Amino acid sequence: MFIIISTLLINVKAIAQQRVVAECTIVYAIAVDSSAADKNLADNLKSASKIIYIKGNNSRIDLISSAFSQSIFYDKTKGSATILREIGTNKFITKLDSAQWLKEKEEFIDMVTTITKDTKKILGYDCKKAQLELKNGKVYTLYFTPNLLSSVREVDYEFKDIPGLVLEYEVVAVDGKKVRYSATKFNLNPVPASRFDVPSSGYRILNK
Template sequence: MKKTVLTALAGLLLASATWGQKKLTEATIYYDIVINTGNDKPSKAGMLDGATNITYLKGNDSRADMISSLGSESVIIDGKTGGVTILKDYGEKYMMKLTAADWKNYNKKYEHISYTIENEFKTIANYNCQKAVGKLSDGTTFTVYFTKDLVPVNTEFLYINKNLPGLVMEYEASNGKTKVTNTVSSIDFGAVPLSKFDLPESGYRIIPSAEKSKK
């Protein structure tokens, strides 16, 4: 009898935790960007400090717009094909198209992330967020805070979500001495217009792939 009661209680606790979660299928996520260059002298990277990133999710489609004083950059992912279009507007306009394989290669350093989830919490945009330390295959580590209250069905828009049980609400990236921190400021769960994923038909110089752009 005691075993039956304990089993029932465990089931109720599990159901309660599940009910508290929200499947994130459609939303607009606003990120604030803070850049620390580790240098007192003004730099191009430093001019991106205070930029914003607005990410639109609709099913498996996504669009991320980074807007700064220097210009704007967008990454649009087609959920059906896995193809990605990158738009850049920094005085000159460029459009770069990647296949699903190109995109996977573009993010290959994140393919085998392992996480250590720590017993440290903080509130971000009114969500309780837990700290996790990610480790890349090359040994590089970085810190994220994620919430179990929101579980994205689409993780392609943010590769570092792939091995975590919730939405990343704050994450950092480093390039040399420059450290970039993205923090969610708010989330709008209203309907996202399909037009957000439309591609411009003119006005952009086409660059076929990331590899050709490097060459």
């Protein structure tokens, strides 16, 4: 009985220490391993950044580089997403319902997740190391803080089952190309609702 009670107390303490973040902004720097990447990929992602916005059940991911920009708006309540892409002067919009969104993420079905004992401090947070192995051979190595959890865990769909907030990760494709995302800023200030306004005009519709 003592062992059972002690285990319950430990679990309750762990849960109490984890904070669900319902509003934040995270900025990631993007780096490409030039020894494994082709020149076009390296050039396109030079000085690129990724920004995640969370507000309640809504999330937005901006990928910004000198060659293109992309914004993904995800509504957790509906399970739907809108994707905006800008390449030069060309602007495109794609709207996905929940079934289409899940279809878009098929590569992450049945992936194998392994959490190791390795740790690392990022932006002052103690992070644990984990690895994701996809069926297509792609591998993610990541660090997450178990002290924080996003209110929209599907903001990065591949990390939805990770028990914490991912602050750094590296993606290695089958051909050896590597791209690393490292959080450089984590801001808990309120996010303006206007960040989640999707343009109603000026974009060419691309259907899936």
